[in-house]
Amino acid sequence: MSAVPANLHGYQQRRQALMTQMEQRGGGVAIIPTAREWVRNNDNHFPYRHDSYFYYLSGFCEPEAVIVLTVRQGRQQSLLFCREKNPDHEIWDGYRYGPHAAQELFGFDHAYPIADLDACMPDILSDTPHLFYSAGNAPHLDPSLQQWLQAVRERSRSGVQPPHTIIDIRPLLDEMRLFKDTHEVTLMQRAATISGQAHLRAMRHARPGQFEYELEAELLHTFRRHGAQSPAYGAIVASGANACVLHYQNNHSQIRDGELVLIDAGCEFDSYAADITRTFPANGRFSKAQQTLYELVLAAQQAALDCARPGARYMDGHHAAVRVLTQGMLDTGLLNKNQVGHVDDAIASQAYRQFYMHGTGHWLGLDVHDAGQYREPDQQGDERPYRRLEPGMVMTIEPGLYVRPAEGVPEIYWNTGIRIEDDILITPDGHLNLTRDTPKTVAEIESEMRPHTMRP
Amino acid sequence: MSAVPANLHGYQQRRQALMTQMEQRGGGVAIIPTAREWVRNNDNHFPYRHDSYFYYLSGFCEPEAVIVLTVRQGRQQSLLFCREKNPDHEIWDGYRYGPHAAQELFGFDHAYPIADLDACMPDILSDTPHLFYSAGNAPHLDPSLQQWLQAVRERSRSGVQPPHTIIDIRPLLDEMRLFKDTHEVTLMQRAATISGQAHLRAMRHARPGQFEYELEAELLHTFRRHGAQSPAYGAIVASGANACVLHYQNNHSQIRDGELVLIDAGCEFDSYAADITRTFPANGRFSKAQQTLYELVLAAQQAALDCARPGARYMDGHHAAVRVLTQGMLDTGLLNKNQVGHVDDAIASQAYRQFYMHGTGHWLGLDVHDAGQYREPDQQGDERPYRRLEPGMVMTIEPGLYVRPAEGVPEIYWNTGIRIEDDILITPDGHLNLTRDTPKTVAEIESEMRPHTMRP
Amino acid sequence: MSAVPANLHGYQQRRQALMTQMEQRGGGVAIIPTAREWVRNNDNHFPYRHDSYFYYLSGFCEPEAVIVLTVRQGRQQSLLFCREKNPDHEIWDGYRYGPHAAQELFGFDHAYPIADLDACMPDILSDTPHLFYSAGNAPHLDPSLQQWLQAVRERSRSGVQPPHTIIDIRPLLDEMRLFKDTHEVTLMQRAATISGQAHLRAMRHARPGQFEYELEAELLHTFRRHGAQSPAYGAIVASGANACVLHYQNNHSQIRDGELVLIDAGCEFDSYAADITRTFPANGRFSKAQQTLYELVLAAQQAALDCARPGARYMDGHHAAVRVLTQGMLDTGLLNKNQVGHVDDAIASQAYRQFYMHGTGHWLGLDVHDAGQYREPDQQGDERPYRRLEPGMVMTIEPGLYVRPAEGVPEIYWNTGIRIEDDILITPDGHLNLTRDTPKTVAEIESEMRPHTMRP
Amino acid sequence: MSAVPANLHGYQQRRQALMTQMEQRGGGVAIIPTAREWVRNNDNHFPYRHDSYFYYLSGFCEPEAVIVLTVRQGRQQSLLFCREKNPDHEIWDGYRYGPHAAQELFGFDHAYPIADLDACMPDILSDTPHLFYSAGNAPHLDPSLQQWLQAVRERSRSGVQPPHTIIDIRPLLDEMRLFKDTHEVTLMQRAATISGQAHLRAMRHARPGQFEYELEAELLHTFRRHGAQSPAYGAIVASGANACVLHYQNNHSQIRDGELVLIDAGCEFDSYAADITRTFPANGRFSKAQQTLYELVLAAQQAALDCARPGARYMDGHHAAVRVLTQGMLDTGLLNKNQVGHVDDAIASQAYRQFYMHGTGHWLGLDVHDAGQYREPDQQGDERPYRRLEPGMVMTIEPGLYVRPAEGVPEIYWNTGIRIEDDILITPDGHLNLTRDTPKTVAEIESEMRPHTMRP
């Protein structure tokens, strides 16, 4: 429990890199708090989840902790404020590092009890030009910060000054987090692999008459027995019409024969998320109409995957998927050519949004919707171009098709929701699909599901 | 999804019973908000859990909802403020009842959009003598309440008055919640049965070399596939020395041959909690020393169970368990008779707390540490007696023994943590053990574990 | 400075009377904080004004102080939390009593440093049934109170309980404050006398060409040289059309010949307010039109004064004044009989509100708009009758007439604002006019103003 | 009332100058709110005082107003959010400009109702790199700002971004406010002249047996009748020992024959402060001991005045005054040479602080302790030198001497407090004493006081 963190040097390097950026902006003090604990009901808490920025810079998982970095006249220091050792509390709530061990094991220059934060910060904030902090993102800390600054201001007649500028530290860290290093890619591959196995197992267990939550149970079992600490987000197990609710999470319906089942689920492994969606027939065999739509979404995903390479713009994949999907909507009669015109018209008028109303992906990492700008960071304004993909970025590619009952829409497609989502690492040559092993074609899916539906 | 709630009449009866109490206190307005949603990381939320008081009075599970009850001149009204229907949001986040359907299906006199709360409340709070509200327990609502009251005060020159008295509504509801009705007992038995099956399965799967989380996976799987929505609290799977940390929850150690495994876990089924602890040998066979301590705890639990009947005081079971445990500590040499004296002395001096430092149970219900006073509610002061047990109360009985390495303590017992916990419904005749089917004796446990450890 | 307060026994009696009321409601703890200090600009504060409720119970004028009264099992205690002695601070900011001297001189049972409040209150609030407190009226204390209650709640498993009911202490104190005792009447007479002298002096100094603030200077001078600590409210010195703005306070216009000047001003003497309005001609002679309207207001005031006796309802004076004024509006042509009908009609339709849009008075005491209900306190609802006047009540009687330019209104009356306000103590026999010495009739006013306008 | 502000062009120039600075820092949005209204007691408010920064940029005096400046791609805009016109409110509370008139008369590019602020700000804050704002100084606005920023963040997937940097706008404005322009100097001279006349009048009226507040009344009268809107700070009228309390403000003691009276008082004229202290004998004649100490302070002030010229460091005057005072303490025996050594030793050891414990002045302007750094603004750190004086700066020079009873201090000097304070404008040639006309030498003071103490 008190072993050296696997990636100690990596965390130190990230703090170092951040301090270099601080230096380039003229130095100052950075404050990065971790997350709070939240009550679920009465005195029962939600499972604790640290703040992703804080963790990215420390690997430290305890609540009630704050990183403070100081860059002043060329001298850099990294400080950790954390819970003190307390044998009585530890009998109840478990091991804590305490400042002494934490300083050593997590490679900080100094560590102090969190209870000393209020006493220390006014000095630390005195006569430092810039404060690197993300206001509004830690509401429990904002009032304390104002008190610290006020304490500095009250010394101003003696010539001491508070920081005159607050630089939002998140954009700096967002840009760092956008590019995953080897350690991160290893963890993300592990999260992806476990999640893929969970999908495979759910597929194999599925049969009509089950409740959606029975498939969720298979997911949870697979996640946890492989050491994942938590689902990365609330799993979606949506049968039939439920799949047309994008974030459906009740998972309490009974699955009927002939329906598709859409599962969007991934685990969080050592704080990194996977995010996979697969859609399959409850009875193991796609109907003809289901197959038509499914292969349309699959083709759209392939078109988007083809854009996942260095130099392409972030939005290229979305545009490619939309084109394939829209053409398919016209071909299948979901959209009426007489009404919406040709594919270019249907794209321009956004007619396709009746059946495809979300984006084709997002960054993935410590958060399932991970940090990082989608447009060129060095430009300003609403019109700046989407950023070019570069090696080290990880993103999802997840087109879908959702057909609710509506006049003019062929009834054979009603209540069908399909989404196919993979997790993609951009590489120098193109990309690596971290979720490549999870069955995706009609043939693969029907083959995996065969044993228990149509034993030969 | 829009079906009538199973227990509609029950929820209405509870609101009715509460309003009768309000009437007896001179009438007024009650405000009972549900819980907030909480962010886990970035834009990813924790699974939503409604407030237990709110749910107890409504069966309503959506966030952003407030119950308002008015009792005025003999006229009672129950109002619900909830989210409005919104087709766009519902495509993304799923079905909402909306005020119209909610009013009808959940049996309220009126229902309104939550957005109208600020506009409605000053009128509702005008010229009502008592406000039934629990200040400080819904920090997001407290400031709004102050604004509503201020709005009433500003009309005071025209003779309108705000409530002059705020009665904490929780004690009234606590007393109601303490006595479970048939519907609740049915759900709690279901939660207990599922949880017991989960323990049984974990026991059967256990073997040295596994990681603790692999057993947690078995628990989660069993919970969810039987329809439980969530664990009722963070599961404890603690092998060896970890079991001496009372709320150990990392569950990431490897289980070693010869160790005991303590599992404290229960599911939440339709909002009601189970809470079971079992302790068993990783390899399927208790060592002699483990058996000695285990049977001591078991005897202590039996002594406490014998006190679980109407008329006994809440603390009687604890005192009985402490006496058995303390005698056992002396008999086994955990405590040194020469130093601590006879059993009465060791109890008086609390010497036993070195190895048993927690209470023997707690109320159980919508919350795992459920609402309800432990002392006679109609008396005041620190010295008032513990309350007498009555039919309908549900409580846990969970003695334990935790031996950390320490000078003077026989090494053979070091790093042993044992707890045995059942969920008990007080009945007119005595009690019903809701978790009676989960193996508990040495013989039962070893028998269940035999198949995979010592196949004959 | 450390002398015994003039009214020590009176303050003790008030605390005693409050505790008797607390006892009748079952006992508990009362918390009454004083007011905060407020910054005016940069580090410069507004002159400190204590909270009126706090002062009423203590006579104590320092900021950072809280009264705590406990009534428990027949035992009553009055506690004061206040600033500690601090020689360094006292060199800068002046004398402080400190807990030791304050306890003795102000007659509390105990006194403690204000810094100990957080540590003491959880114990004080444990196992007490009622909290007497006015939530929302001391926003700086509300969060602290929630923390104290939370600290008590956290001990609840050991059988300790927080108060289950919060009774708004202000209505109890409002009812006490409504009836002035001899000490209060003496101070109010002093405030009224000083204020009357100030009005007289302003009248004598007035002449066309002055600025309004020059007359305000006369008021301030008179107030302060007689020992009044402050104006009781922002003085209104309104010439001509400015008098039609009810709370005009800029006082920066030049007074023109032929205009009326309305002065509404009173001082605060030892925390008690006076509130006098007089209206007079800038040049010392009422024009005919001015006199007509002035004598109408004077007659209305007399009608209201005739209602100022025990047994009359609070609103009787207003109704009497409105009737006189409305009849006068019809007689003078301000209201057109052909349009609004007879006096009863014009009252019923509130047509008179074009020229008289405010009430005819308010309670007066520690606050200029003093505490106290205007309707019967023992009844509920919007329709309950206005309360009957009783000896000891102090109120203002202040009818007015404000004629803005408008079509159909005789031009001769345009831009005329008149108000006449006296401070009235209800006596067993009728009333005592505390401001009786301030000139009020046309003859009195013209006589006082004669020396400097029309020297014979 | 709706006339063009006297200095319209000046305010526009200041906003322009600020926007130029914003441009140099890369552009962005500045938010400058005015001050809140504060309740004094019950529903009675303190006289409203606008925020000095806000006023400096607008000349606008109404509460509930915010200036927003935007500098974006070379385009500058100045916006005002203010109260809407409201005829009903204006009958009660007086004239308001309303956005339409305010935009025109105060020279803004646009003006909007304050109620629209929440709706407008997210757009204004979108895609702007820098926010110029002083967090923590307008606690009522900070939470709103966080909501606006959060609203921008929620649009971030569409490529919109919130400001990444918050620059404290106060240091920029402090530096501007430090240098007074002609308009400001004119107002400050007016404030100084009125305040000097008030001192002179108090001096002439003083006689033993009066209460201190009677002299305060003379001050208030003089301030207000000359059009000053308010005292700039709470007047100190301290007789005898009271003068040793630096911020004594009770002013309720009776003045005794033979005592000195110290008056520290100044008015605020059109928002600019004067700050004058004079000390004189209650009976019009300095005793020998009083004269000795008085002339020592006068000499110290002269030494400090000699340093008030361009190029001198801010602290030079203080050092000069301390040297004179310390030498005088040694000469008079206040300090014992045998104990504290020579003047250099007594300065080094700060022995003089027993009798002179405050600084020798402060910046003066819109605030009595005005904005502006005391050390070189372009350097960092605690050790950076005090700034050099430059033409346009205004400061007070106010040495003092306070002799409390103490062992070893000659009794003849006990309970003597003396301070002499003038307001100084630094000019290219040296300085201009704005308060030059207020009697200061022993001869001048005794001459002014003669008429009523020793009529010839």
Ligand SMILES: [Mn+2]
């Ligand atoms: Mn996704």
Ligand SMILES: [Mn+2]
């Ligand atoms: Mn338990």
Ligand SMILES: [Mn+2]
């Ligand atoms: Mn009045």
Ligand SMILES: [Mn+2]
């Ligand atoms: Mn000064």
